[in-house]
Amino acid sequence: MNYFASILFVFASILIQVNSYGLLSDPPARSSCWREFEECPIEYADNKMNCGGISRQWHLNGGKCSICGEDWSLPVKLFELGGPSYRGIIVRQYKENEEIQVVVDLHVNLLGWFEFRLCNRDELDPINDAKLECLNRNLLKDRNDKSRFPVESNMLGSLKYNLVLPKA
Numbered sequence: 001m002n003y004f005a006s007i008l009f010v011f012a013s014i015l016i017q018v019n020s021y022g023l024l025s026d027p028p029a030r031s032s033c034w035r036e037f038e039e040c041p042i043e044y045a046d047n048k049m050n051c052g053g054i055s056r057q058w059h060l061n062g063g064k065c066s067i068c069g070e071d072w073s074l075p076v077k078l079f080e081l082g083g084p085s086y087r088g089i090i091v092r093q094y095k096e097n098e099e100i101q102v103v104v105d106l107h108v109n110l111l112g113w114f115e116f117r118l119c120n121r122d123e124l125d126p127i128n129d130a131k132l133e134c135l136n137r138n139l140l141k142d143r144n145d146k147s148r149f150p151v152e153s154n155m156l157g158s159l160k161y162n163l164v165l166p167k168a
Contacts, residue, residue, distance in 0.1 A: 023047045025158070026103035027092040030068050030079040041085045043078070048108050068129050079127035097167050099143065104159045106151070114149040116140040116163055138166045 021077035023046050031049050033040035035081045049069025051057035056071050057064070064072040078085040094100055102116055117140040119130035140163040141147045149161055 021047045021050070021108035022104055022106035023049070024102070025105045026101065030086065033087075033089060033091050037089055037091065040087055040089060044084065045122055047105070067132075067135065081127070094165050098165050099162055100165060102161045103141075104161070106156055106159055109153065109156055110149060111153065112151050114159075114161070115147060115153065116161070118165065122153055140164065140166075 005074070023029055025032060028036050029046065029049065030040075031043045031046040032047075034042045042108065051065035051069055052061070052071030052073070056073065060073040066072055066074070066077045067082060068077060077083045080086060081088075092100075094103045104114060116139075117135035118140060119134040120138070121130065124130065124134065139147050142162055143164060152160075
């Protein structure tokens with residue numbers, strides 16, 4: 001079984017639990033794949049996929065965030081399956097139990113932590129995108145079994161994490 005991440009590493013939603021400005025650059029998030037693939041729509045605000053901001057995410061949406069980091073309460077999410085900017089491009093292919101490097105480009109640091117989750121799209125019907133219950137099945141960890149990566153006050157730029165993909 002091949003797992004792939006066309007950002008079902010969710011910026012957040014990727015589920016990145018950080019209220020900051022940054023983007024998932026490797027594998028590129030759906031909103032950032034234009035930086036590598038010309039068939040992806042350009043989204044210059046790809047470093048602002050922050051769930052609508054602290055107030056919207058926590059006060060309006062009860063902590064919820066779309067899988068691509070967009071405001072949960074939006075009726076149409078740009079980068080989710082069926083959204084106007086969704087292209088269905090597989091940006092990377094990986095093998096089960098493979099160790100991969102994930103790179104987050106953090107531009108503004110407001111602390112928090114990163115968690116990375118993966119959903120196997122092959123298990124879903126073609127008209128539905130990943131949901132939290134699917135993403136929760138695959139909380140990615142490093143070789144030391146660590147799954148939460150704190151963002152320290154001095155961290156900016158390209159942050160690299162080596163993660164192990166799940167076994168089938």
